[in-house]
Amino acid sequence: MSRPWPDTGTGTGTGWDPVRLADLAQRHGTPVHVLDAGRLDRATAHLLEVLGGLGRPARAYYSVKTNYLPYLMRRLAAHGLGADVVSGYEMEAALAAGFDPAAMVFNGPVKTDGELAAAVRHGVRVNIDGEQEIEALEAVAARTGQPVEVGIRISPGLPVSTSADPSYRAQAERAAARTRFGWPAGSPQLAALVDRIDASPHLALGAVHAHLSSQIVHEDLMLTALDRVLDEAAKLHARFGLTEVNIGGGFGVPGIRRPRTGPEGALAALRGEAPFPEEEPFLDIARLLPELDGRMRLRGLDGVALACEPGRWLVSDVMAMVTRVMSRKELPEARWLILDAGNHVTPWSGTGEVHRLTPIGRRYSAVNSTWSVAGPLCYENDVHAAATELPEDVRAGDLLCLHDTGAYSLGRSNNFIRTRAAVVAVDGDAEQLVWGAETGADVFALADPDPAGPADPAAPSGPDPAPGTP
Numbered sequence: 001m002s003r004p005w006p007d008t009g010t011g012t013g014t015g016w017d018p019v020r021l022a023d024l025a026q027r028h029g030t031p032v033h034v035l036d037a038g039r040l041d042r043a044t045a046h047l048l049e050v051l052g053g054l055g056r057p058a059r060a061y062y063s064v065k066t067n068y069l070p071y072l073m074r075r076l077a078a079h080g081l082g083a084d085v086v087s088g089y090e091m092e093a094a095l096a097a098g099f100d101p102a103a104m105v106f107n108g109p110v111k112t113d114g115e116l117a118a119a120v121r122h123g124v125r126v127n128i129d130g131e132q133e134i135e136a137l138e139a140v141a142a143r144t145g146q147p148v149e150v151g152i153r154i155s156p157g158l159p160v161s162t163s164a165d166p167s168y169r170a171q172a173e174r175a176a177a178r179t180r181f182g183w184p185a186g187s188p189q190l191a192a193l194v195d196r197i198d199a200s201p202h203l204a205l206g207a208v209h210a211h212l213s214s215q216i217v218h219e220d221l222m223l224t225a226l227d228r229v230l231d232e233a234a235k236l237h238a239r240f241g242l243t244e245v246n247i248g249g250g251f252g253v254p255g256i257r258r259p260r261t262g263p264e265g266a267l268a269a270l271r272g273e274a275p276f277p278e279e280e281p282f283l284d285i286a287r288l289l290p291e292l293d294g295r296m297r298l299r300g301l302d303g304v305a306l307a308c309e310p311g312r313w314l315v316s317d318v319m320a321m322v323t324r325v326m327s328r329k330e331l332p333e334a335r336w337l338i339l340d341a342g343n344h345v346t347p348w349s350g351t352g353e354v355h356r357l358t359p360i361g362r363r364y365s366a367v368n369s370t371w372s373v374a375g376p377l378c379y380e381n382d383v384h385a386a387a388t389e390l391p392e393d394v395r396a397g398d399l400l401c402l403h404d405t406g407a408y409s410l411g412r413s414n415n416f417i418r419t420r421a422a423v424v425a426v427d428g429d430a431e432q433l434v435w436g437a438e439t440g441a442d443v444f445a446l447a448d449p450d451p452a453g454p455a456d457p458a459a460p461s462g463p464d465p466a467p468g469t470p
């Protein structure tokens with residue numbers, strides 16, 4: 001088994017060849033994402049090995065929203081993974097990438113009638129979250145006369161992260177109890193939803209779905225929360241005979257530090273008292289999934305498939321970004337390095353989430369100093385790190401590698417002030433541009449559309465002018 005993370009670790013070795021990264025940056029420009037296909041293959045192999053070792057049917061639906069790069073999706077589909085989609089256009093992209101619709105699930109808090117009809121037409125399973133989805137699905141199924149097996153999303157109502165800061169814990173508990181994703185385990189509202197599905201002539205309840213959060217690193221809290229989902233699943237299995245329990249994704253990876261502080265911790269940090277922990281633990285799926293298998297067996301859920309929806313876990317360290325230091329600014333109260341990669345291409349910057357940053361491209365001084373590192377945007381929160389250690393002699397023109405950019409970068413990036421970055425895939429010695437850098441012309445491609453197509457002077461189109469318009 002090649003994971004968890006033989007080549008990322010927590011030390012200096014991150015597995016990326018700095019000479020090759022610098023060469024790619026020279027030829028493709030910066031900022032640029034580099035995708036290592038070998039890492040994706042190894043992660044997938046590890047996941048499939050763990051799933052294959054369970055004593056029951058087991059499957060993984062890749063969370064498409066985590067990274068919808070077609071090159072990456074095609075590769076995962078070819079490895080036999082299924083897909084988790086949360087919108088109609090994601091469904092289309094996943095189908096185009098070759099995912100088997102019979103191994104796809106459609107999740108999310110909003111699904112339009114058109115999207116639900118498309119899901120039924122393709123044979124994609126819908127995990128119901130909103131009440132109105134029941135009527136819409138019943139109408140589609142009644143038209144075709146075919147029964148449709150659906151799932152429901154359940155929320156355990158328990159937090160899956162914790163902190164030494166009690167004000168953070170209080171915040172996390174309240175957020176978990178109030179979540180709008182899914183229906184609370186054990187609640188009368190969930191019972192009513194189940195009864196409505198039961199009363200729908202063409203719908204059959206076949207699956208229970210949950211997805212608790214992202215970057216979950218507290219395995220015990222995750223298991224305690226999932227116990228509530230499994231308890232509910234056991235009751236529903238006795239009544240309906242389930243085919244699948246889907247625990248969602250959220251498996252935490254190394255290399256990413258998230259602020260786990262509430263208001264009290266934030267105040268302490270202002271006083272300089274509470275630095276973030278140096279490194280966070282990560283989830284070991286080779287422990288988590290067999291443990292869940294056992295907990296399912298204890299509840300009589302034998303023969304029911306165990307499904308999961310990894311996103312970040314599969315792709316986080318599969319991409320890294322090469323960015324250039326554009327400006328070094330030493331002020332009386334601060335020392336800044338300003339990069340060409342910012343919140344437009346690394347949307348977690350500005351939220352307090354910190355990724356590793358390593359200097360590449362030349363020899364650097366062995367002496368480190370403390371730097372504040374920002375992106376290029378005219379926007380206060382565009383900050384990668386308030387304080388981090390980098391060589392004393394880093395200067396404008398140098399290249400840095402920003403690690404673990406595979407999850408929630410491409411799909412969440414935007415063109416606020418600067419355009420989106422290219423992705424170059426490497427596969428052994430081969431190299432391929434798999435997503436082009438966005439240009440200003442791309443940004444404005446949707447401006448001034450003519451809804452009627454090419455203008456026909458004989459038949460003026462568009463809405464009638466309002467009364468009184470000259």
Ligand SMILES: *Cc1c(COP(=O)(O)O)cnc(C)c1O
Pocket residue numbers: 063065066084086107108211213214215248249250251309310311312313407
């Ligand atoms: C986002 C999402 C996932 C993937 O989450 P990760 O933290 O990236 O593993 C899985 N399932 C659902 C329903 C999601 O919305």
